[in-house]
Amino acid sequence: MNLIKLFETQRVLDDRIIKEKGLEGQDLLPMKILALQVELGELANEWRGFKFWSENQKSNTFYPCLDCGGGGHDFIKNCVSCDGTGKGGNPLLEEYVDCLHFILSIGLTIGSTNPRVEFPITGGRSKEFTTVRFNECLRFANLLLDDDYYDLLFQYFMDLGYMLGFTWGQIEQAYYAKNQINHERQATGY
Template sequence: IIKKKGLDTLPKQELLNNSVLALQVEICELANEWRGFKHWSEDREPRNESLVECKECKGTGLVTGNPDDGWCEYCSSNGFIESNPMLEEYVDCLHFFLSIAWQIGLSTDDLYAWEDQLEGETTILFTELLINVGQINGDQIFANKPKDVFQHRREHFKASLYI
């Protein structure tokens, strides 16, 4: 995507800064679809099922709006498509994790995360995740920079991925 969109012309640090912020936004969007933190809401159920209007037929179920032209195969002619908003946000997060890993030069070994080793309240885990993601490029704000910037970024990336 970076090359396809022409983002490879951006300075590397600017691209990383933008990617880290984009990942944090996607994490917040994932939390928003999870909804568990919304203690004020009567609807705290995760958004893992949704019907959205078909973009191909604009909800008509028809290829062109005219039955003579045929039915929309994209939505099986019902005008709507099933989606899983929470899963879509999760996939967006994974995309940015991989993009950041590539940008900071991590190896495939760095992408390994232990399973079932972390326990905690989901709201706290989301907060910790946002903090660790922010620290991936946090060396940019320190008066005293870390001696090994790569190691600093690597450790915070791995901690984020672990969560």
């Protein structure tokens, strides 16, 4: 994963948003941290592993294509939107890269764009380890306003990606796809 390129890509989006929304000179860090916390909650919700009260603790890693309804065809040929697979996307991965956007943006804001990352650092993918990693990411996000916990947050978040079953390549590809969507949203007044 090319972190320099990821940070530069995020910088372009952040600069665009700041300019187009007239946010120059404003302290956006508290809002970025809150946005990250919300996205971490959405990611946990798609993971579902913490829902001890539910029969369904399986991660949401697939939603059907909206154009073909998940059937993979449009009655004449393979669906051009999903290439005939019926898959519309991976909500778990999409929420993960939403978090990554805010983590990169926070790094740009606080001037930390070279975090040390070893992927993975964990020894397992159990529900218990993954729950702990989610809680640690939330805890370090809370501490970003007062102390320098950014490197730990970044490391633990990358580790969480491994625990959720993602590779560097999947994360990077999904990040760039979502970044393009974010630019399109800015162009259409999202």
